[in-house]
Amino acid sequence: xxxxxxxxxxxxxxxxxxxxxxxxxxxxxxxxxxxxxxxxxxxxxxxxxxxxxxxxxxxxxxxxxxxxxxxxxxxxxxxxxxxxxxxxxxxxxxxxxxxxxxxxxxxxxxxxxxxxxxxxxxxxxxxxxxxxxxxxxxxxxxxxxxxxxxxxxxxxxxxxxxxxxxxxxxxxxxxxxxxxxxxxxxxxxxxxxxxxxxx
Amino acid sequence: xxxxxxxxxxxxxxxxxxxxxxxxxxxxxxxxxxxxxxxxxxxxxxxxxxxxxxxxxxxxxxxxxxxxxxxxxxxxxxxxxxxxxxxxxxxxxxxxxxxxxxxxxxxxxxxxxxxxxxxxxxxxxxxxxxxxxxxxxxxxxxxxxxxxxxxxxxxxxxxxxxxxxxxxxxxxxxxxxxxxxxxxxxxxxxxxxxxxxxxxxxxxxxxxxxxxxxxxxxxxxx
Amino acid sequence: xxxxxxxxxxxxxxxxxxxxxxxxxxxxxxxxxxxxxxxxxxxxxxxxxxxxxxxxxxxxxxxxxxxxxxxxxxxxxxxxxxxxxxxxxxxxxxxxxxxxxxxxxxxxxxxxxxxxxxxxxxxxxxxxxxxxxxxxxxxxxxxxxxxxxxxxxxxxxxxxxxxxxxxxxxxxxxxxxxxxxxxxxxxxxxxxxxxxxxxxxxxxxxxxxxxxxxxxxxxxxxxxxxxxxxxxxxxxxxxxxxxxxxxxxxxxxxxxxxxxxxxxxxxxxxxxxxxxxxxxxxxxxxxxxxxxxxxxxxxxxxxxxxxxxxxxxxxxxxxxxxxxxxxxxxxxxxxxxxxxxxxxxxxxxxxxxxx
Numbered sequence: 001x002x003x004x005x006x007x008x009x010x011x012x013x014x015x016x017x018x019x020x021x022x023x024x025x026x027x028x029x030x031x032x033x034x035x036x037x038x039x040x041x042x043x044x045x046x047x048x049x050x051x052x053x054x055x056x057x058x059x060x061x062x063x064x065x066x067x068x069x070x071x072x073x074x075x076x077x078x079x080x081x082x083x084x085x086x087x088x089x090x091x092x093x094x095x096x097x098x099x100x101x102x103x104x105x106x107x108x109x110x111x112x113x114x115x116x117x118x119x120x121x122x123x124x125x126x127x128x129x130x131x132x133x134x135x136x137x138x139x140x141x142x143x144x145x146x147x148x149x150x151x152x153x154x155x156x157x158x159x160x161x162x163x164x165x166x167x168x169x170x171x172x173x174x175x176x177x178x179x180x181x182x183x184x185x186x187x188x189x190x191x192x193x194x195x196x197x198x199x
Numbered sequence: 200x201x202x203x204x205x206x207x208x209x210x211x212x213x214x215x216x217x218x219x220x221x222x223x224x225x226x227x228x229x230x231x232x233x234x235x236x237x238x239x240x241x242x243x244x245x246x247x248x249x250x251x252x253x254x255x256x257x258x259x260x261x262x263x264x265x266x267x268x269x270x271x272x273x274x275x276x277x278x279x280x281x282x283x284x285x286x287x288x289x290x291x292x293x294x295x296x297x298x299x300x301x302x303x304x305x306x307x308x309x310x311x312x313x314x315x316x317x318x319x320x321x322x323x324x325x326x327x328x329x330x331x332x333x334x335x336x337x338x339x340x341x342x343x344x345x346x347x348x349x350x351x352x353x354x355x356x357x358x359x360x361x362x363x364x365x366x367x368x369x370x371x372x373x374x375x376x377x378x379x380x381x382x383x384x385x386x387x388x389x390x391x392x393x394x395x396x397x398x399x400x401x402x403x404x405x406x407x408x409x410x411x412x413x414x415x416x417x418x419x420x421x
Numbered sequence: 422x423x424x425x426x427x428x429x430x431x432x433x434x435x436x437x438x439x440x441x442x443x444x445x446x447x448x449x450x451x452x453x454x455x456x457x458x459x460x461x462x463x464x465x466x467x468x469x470x471x472x473x474x475x476x477x478x479x480x481x482x483x484x485x486x487x488x489x490x491x492x493x494x495x496x497x498x499x500x501x502x503x504x505x506x507x508x509x510x511x512x513x514x515x516x517x518x519x520x521x522x523x524x525x526x527x528x529x530x531x532x533x534x535x536x537x538x539x540x541x542x543x544x545x546x547x548x549x550x551x552x553x554x555x556x557x558x559x560x561x562x563x564x565x566x567x568x569x570x571x572x573x574x575x576x577x578x579x580x581x582x583x584x585x586x587x588x589x590x591x592x593x594x595x596x597x598x599x600x601x602x603x604x605x606x607x608x609x610x611x612x613x614x615x616x617x618x619x620x621x622x623x624x625x626x627x628x629x630x631x632x633x634x635x636x637x638x639x640x641x642x643x644x645x646x647x648x649x650x651x652x653x654x655x656x657x658x659x660x661x662x663x664x665x666x667x668x669x670x671x672x673x674x675x676x677x678x679x680x681x682x683x684x685x686x687x688x689x690x691x692x693x694x695x696x697x698x699x700x701x702x703x704x705x706x707x708x709x710x711x712x713x714x715x716x717x718x719x720x721x722x723x724x725x726x727x728x729x730x731x732x733x734x735x736x737x738x739x740x741x742x743x744x745x746x747x748x749x750x751x752x753x754x755x756x757x758x759x760x761x762x763x764x765x766x767x768x769x770x771x772x773x774x775x776x
Binding site for chain 1: 261262263265266269270273274276277280281284285287288291
Binding site: 366368369371373 | 542576577578
């Protein structure tokens with residue numbers, strides 16, 4: 001086939017059309033991605049409004065949180081971010097973004113956990129909200145009652161194995177691991193800062 | 200106008216994509232355990248279907264027949280990605296309610312089916328109307344089934360709890376399957392009786408007119 | 422010539438078979454109902470009013486559902502109920518007692534703390550969705566009672582063992598039927614008597630045992646029903662026995678993986694749970710089991726294996742689920758295990774006959 005007949009054939013036309021459509025769409029999507037980008041700050045604000053029911057709360061990075069890097073493993077959870085509340089309402093609360101392991105199908109659940117502190121000691125668990133998950137098909141079965149149960153049943157110890165939301169036992173395990181991990185992390189951080197103060 | 204009305208009625212009722220064509224059953228079965236997510240999926244499908252029909256109809260002269268499927272898929276995937284970005288930015292609740300089914304819209308049979316069957320043979324306004332009609336038909340079907348499944352399976356309606364009694368089977372895909380099948384049966388029965396009535400009425404009307412015409416000519420001849 | 426043409430001979434035209442036996446569906450179903458009576462009576466003895474309520478609700482619900490479905494489907498409501506009387510009469514004429522039997526079986530595999538509306542929903546589901554929607558008697562895909570039980574299990578979580586103590590029902594999660602054995606103690610090789618203080622006689626007769634079904638307590642009654650059915654030639658004698666024995670044996674083997682191989686556990690495994698009831702009454706249903714002998718062999722062996730394996734790994738009343746699974750496999754078995762056509766003689770014998 002000569003070059004000229006190739007350029008006139010349908011094969012060439014097909015390739016050109018397909019490639020140009022792909023190119024145009026990619027350029028369009030790139031522009032849209034930049035337009036509609038959801039920054040980390042915005043995600044944090046969304047999580048805050050969900051945890052505090054729309055109250056406006058300001059936060060800052062918790063002491064020692066820049067050492068977290070890609071996540072610090074505590075028990076069966078990975079701490080991704082830690083912030084402390086600086087506004088007058090809910091002062092002393094720690095906001096921990098933690099990924100709980102042992103979920104359904106070996107997946108994980110990432111939650112935001114509010115740890116209430118008083119006089120440099122852990123005093124309770126506030127709201128728990130689910131921010132994302134990996135492979136949890138039954139995440140929809142996690143009821144708000146189950147998530148509220150963490151703040152209602154706070155004993156100071158780790159939450160026991162029996163605490164599950166029926167129909168989603170593995171996802172509940174991951175969430176429970178996340179909350180326990182957050183509790184341990186905040187407890188350790190407060191102890192260390194308490195020791196540092198005493199020194 | 201009559202042409203558009205016919206397209207609209209076909210899409211919503213007579214060729215309803217869920218009950219008559221039985222297309223796009225994957226989101227149907229996965230999402231009708233909650234009425235809110237069913238309606239959200241329906242609204243997303245309306246948007247995507249209309250836009251994709253318009254685009255494909257506008258480009259029907261340009262795209263050669265041999266590469267039409269890859270081109271359609273690229274266009275539909277672009278639209279779905281755009282929808283995902285918009286939802287994540289402005290409506291994150293719907294985004295997390297739909298979960299993985301949002302990305303599955305790309306391979307939803309309704310969109311590619313209408314593109315193949317209608318959009319690449321008709322003009323842009325007609326294709327837009329068809330997309331809108333099929334989307335509305337899909338949304339209505341899904342919302343009705345979602346309401347039934349949610350009331351039976353969780354005792355709530357659009358999230359608001361009605362009563363404590365619930366039959367847990369209908370909160371699961373197995374129950375969705377059962378409700379889907381029963382809905383198709385009910386829809387077919389209703390359609391048959393409605394169109395059957397219309398057809399027999401029309402036949403009776405025609406017979407009457409023919410009889411009067413014959414009487415008229417007989418009277419004239421007499 | 423005309424006279425010959427006028428002499429018409431009376432010829433009866435009918436569809437084969439031209440010779441019929443005496444058995445009718447109604448007769449067979451009545452036999453099964455009679456075989457179920459001992460279990461029903463013992464259930465009432467152990468659970469008093471709760472069992473009676475369940476039996477009544479299920480049977481009445483099943484018959485009523487069949488009637489309502491038939492009435493609607495045959496146009497009882499058409500033309501402003503003008504044909505209602507005819508439809509009712511035609512229903513009464515074609516009523517084979519299959520729905521009574523379905524209602525009885527469903528009632529007997531429910532636990533005693535089932536509410537009346539749950540039982541009613543179960544029988545409506547079993548008859549309307551599983552039997553009538555598919556075409557009525559003889560056309561159901563799966564056993565309606567097993568499907569109803571599974572529906573109730575999924576929807577209302579009825580798996581806990583129930584015991585009637587001093588007039589009140591107490592739930593006792595240590596006495597789940599079939600789970601007694603996988604509670605860890607027995608799979609380690611310890612004996613029944615030590616861990617749960619139940620003698621074999623108690624298991625057989627059913628007093629003092631908490632089970633997940635009212636009809637499965639007294640195995641003696643089920644055995645009496647089995648004998649009656651065999652004598653009346655409703656079921657073949659080897660079908661339930663093969664299923665029960667093989668399942669017990671495989672369960673013992675599986676339990677041996679945790680400890681020692683203890684053959685004295687064999688009667689324990691055979692007699693606990695819904696195995697006996699399911700094998701005698703539900704797995705032998707004509708419609709949902711294969712038709713040829715080899716096919717039936719495959720069916721019962723597979724059923725026994727599946728029950729034993731699933732019982733070992735899950736801790737719930739598994740018999741209804743495994744019966745459903747095997748019912749779904751029955752058309753496959755029927756397709757591939759071709760049975761002898763009616764009137765077929767093997768060629769060897771035909772050649773001998775020719776000689």
